[in-house]
Amino acid sequence: MAASSAGMCTVVCNLNRQFAVHFPRTITQNICNNICSRSLWTSVPRYHSQPQIKKKSAVRELVGVVGLEIHAQINSSTKLFSGSQVGFSAPPNSQVSFFDASLPGTLPVLNRRCVEAAVMTGLALDCTINRKSLFDRKHYFYADLPAGYQITQQRVPIAEGGTLQYSHLIGHKQGQVVTKSVRIKQIQLEQDSGKSLHDENRSQTFIDLNRAGVGLMELVMEPDMQCGEEAAAAVRELQLILQTLGTCQGNMAEGQLRVDANVSVHRPGEPLGVRTEVKNINSARFLARAIDYEIERQMEVVGSGGTVLNETRAFDFKSGQTIPMRDKEGLQDYRFMPEPNLPPWWCTTVVLIDAVRERIPELPRATRARLVHAFGLRPEHSFTLVNEDGLTEYFESLANMTRAEPKKAIGWVIKDVLGLLNQQGRNVSQSPVSPRALAQLLDLLEDGRVSSSAAKTVFQELWKGSGRSPAQIVEEQDLGLVDDSTEIQRICQSVIDSHPEEVRAIRAGNRKVLNKLMGLVQKQTKGRADPVKVRAMLEEGTS
Numbered sequence: 071m072a073a074s075s076a077g078m079c080t081v082v083c084n085l086n087r088q089f090a091v092h093f094p095r096t097i098t099q100n101i102c103n104n105i106c107s108r109s110l111w112t113s114v115p116r117y118h119s120q121p122q123i124k125k126k127s128a129v130r131e132l133v134g135v136v137g138l139e140i141h142a143q144i145n146s147s148t149k150l151f152s153g154s155q156v157g158f159s160a161p162p163n164s165q166v167s168f169f170d171a172s173l174p175g176t177l178p179v180l181n182r183r184c185v186e187a188a189v190m191t192g193l194a195l196d197c198t199i200n201r202k203s204l205f206d207r208k209h210y211f212y213a214d215l216p217a218g219y220q221i222t223q224q225r226v227p228i229a230e231g232g233t234l235q236y237s238h239l240i241g242h243k244q245g246q247v248v249t250k251s252v253r254i255k256q257i258q259l260e261q262d263s264g265k266s267l268h269d270e271n272r273s274q275t276f277i278d279l280n281r282a283g284v285g286l287m288e289l290v291m292e293p294d295m296q297c298g299e300e301a302a303a304a305v306r307e308l309q310l311i312l313q314t315l316g317t318c319q320g321n322m323a324e325g326q327l328r329v330d331a332n333v334s335v336h337r338p339g340e341p342l343g344v345r346t347e348v349k350n351i352n353s354a355r356f357l358a359r360a361i362d363y364e365i366e367r368q369m370e371v372v373g374s375g376g377t378v379l380n381e382t383r384a385f386d387f388k389s390g391q392t393i394p395m396r397d398k399e400g401l402q403d404y405r406f407m408p409e410p411n412l413p414p415w416w417c418t419t420v421v422l423i424d425a426v427r428e429r430i431p432e433l434p435r436a437t438r439a440r441l442v443h444a445f446g447l448r449p450e451h452s453f454t455l456v457n458e459d460g461l462t463e464y465f466e467s468l469a470n471m472t473r474a475e476p477k478k479a480i481g482w483v484i485k486d487v488l489g490l491l492n493q494q495g496r497n498v499s500q501s502p503v504s505p506r507a508l509a510q511l512l513d514l515l516e517d518g519r520v521s522s523s524a525a526k527t528v529f530q531e532l533w534k535g536s537g538r539s540p541a542q543i544v545e546e547q548d549l550g551l552v553d554d555s556t557e558i559q560r561i562c563q564s565v566i567d568s569h570p571e572e573v574r575a576i577r578a579g580n581r582k583v584l585n586k587l588m589g590l591v592q593k594q595t596k597g598r599a600d601p602v603k604v605r606a607m608l609e610e611g612t613s
């Protein structure tokens with residue numbers, strides 16, 4: 071693009087040093103001392119002794135306002151402007167080109183894959199893609215930002231004006247779906263910074279530039295939300311969309327999706343209040359807690375006649391409180407200027423927008439609607455299927471292969487398959503029971519060849535992964551349904567005869583004891599008798 075290919079050749083060369091600090095010692099020492107003291111200051115929870123803030127009736131009419139900025143790491147094997155590899159657990163400073171380390175004379179070369187990912191994300195969120203786009207320099211001074219500025223898109227970002235629709239479940243058993251939407255102001259491409267690693271024992275800070283220059287999409291949302299739960303649901307939906315598109319892996323624990331929550335309070339109808347910004351939250355649960363805490367804190371401040379400061383805060387998950395980090399830098403402090411090495415560029419010369427649009431797969435909301443419509447599933451089940459990578463596909467192949475009703479099949483998928491996978495920390499692709507094997511088992515059940523409790527035994531056997539089919543297991547372990555009514559009658563009678571006290575209790579009106587007798591019959595038949603028949607015979611025998 072803007073830079074010559076010769077420029078590219080000079081920068082694609084890794085420094086390949088283990089944990090190197092690439093600054094003269096005196097400068098590093100000064101910067102590091104600063105960072106260390108700041109990090110010590112922010113890491114000490116300053117509010118431990120403060121009481122939890124409680125709502126007061128006087129401040130009830132205030133409402134919370136939430137706007138999110140989300141940094142999504144683009145799923146690309148190389149960085150935004152250099153050919154260095156991107157990897158989460160690579161040794162420190164092993165994935166750093168001369169450009170990433172800001173050596174003089176190196177030039178940025180725009181990564182087509184990053185542009186394509188931002189365009190696809192923008193289209194999926196109904197944004198307008200700006201055909202002509204600009205890069206800007208945003209200045210700030212941290213040891214892990216060696217150039218002293220970040221290349222970002224302040225004036226004309228790649229995408230603008232979209233919408234994210236998200237839903238959350240409420241009500242009895244979470245059975246009711248509430249759908250809301252938040253406007254997307256813009257999506258901008260920008261570089262990530264490096265990482266500062268503080269060794270507080272030795273009062274030293276190390277710089278790891280592996281992350282420096284990795285491509286990010288910053289998604290800026292309008293302040294349309296009101297509470298932590300809404301924000302968490304919006305982030306979860308965005309995470310699913312990005313994962314479905316493949317534009318970001320969305321692993322929050324690895325920092326691939328980082329959220330800044332802007333929070334204020336105001337009285338409806340009045341102008342928005344001053345916002346605080348809670349930075350770098352990397353879990354949806356913490357996001358909800360941080361926002362709700364911050365809303366209540368601000369309500370308390372405003373309600374008692376104080377003013378909210380425009381400041382940056384951090385969330386201390388141990389105390390569940392937000393704590394001040396540093397004053398928010400004003401817009402002018404960033405000294406934005408056009409990036410001279412990347413002149414205005416035409417998106418359409420990098421990617422074919424219509425071709426990208428055609429490659430957009432079915433998005434989570436559409437998948438959920440289809441599952442409810444095509445299979446008659448309950449909405450909460452469609453959420454569970456879509457939330458778990460690969461589970462929708464698993465359920466669909468099962469439903470297409472078995473004669474059992476989808477409503478029956480979903481119970482097995484969620485309770486039995488997903489239940490055991492979660493218990494054993496496995497993902498869907500590692501399930502020992504394939505959709506085909508489960509379909510065969512459900513067909514045996516459907517055809518009345520096994521009882522439901524014997525089917526559970528067969529499922530446990532399948533889970534052990536011996537490779538035998540459900541029919542083989544039924545045959546080998548003699549688990550087929552006992553069809554012979556005389557045989558079932560004989561077992562029921564022997565249980566009745568040997569439990570006179572229980573029979574007396576049933577006759578006295580304690581119907582629950584009947585279940586005990588049923589259990590004893592099933593034990594003798596290894597769960598192979600039809601429970602409906604057994605119940606009828608026991609009822610008759612004890613009446």
Ligand SMILES: Nc1ncnc2c1ncn2[C@@H]1O[C@H](COP(=O)(O)OP(=O)(O)OP(=O)(O)O)[C@@H](O)[C@H]1O
Pocket residue numbers: 135136137138139290291292293294330332333334342343344345347
């Ligand atoms: N009064 C408010 N209350 C809550 N959120 C707000 C309010 N005003 C603006 N916001 C939110 O603050 C965010 C502003 O993000 P933007 O990237 O434009 O600016 P910034 O925070 O100054 O920049 P950056 O953090 O990227 O340096 C948006 O998500 C917006 O919705």
Ligand SMILES: [Mg+2]
Pocket residue numbers: 139288290
């Ligand atoms: Mg921002």
Ligand SMILES: [Mg+2]
Pocket residue numbers: 139330347
């Ligand atoms: Mg911000």
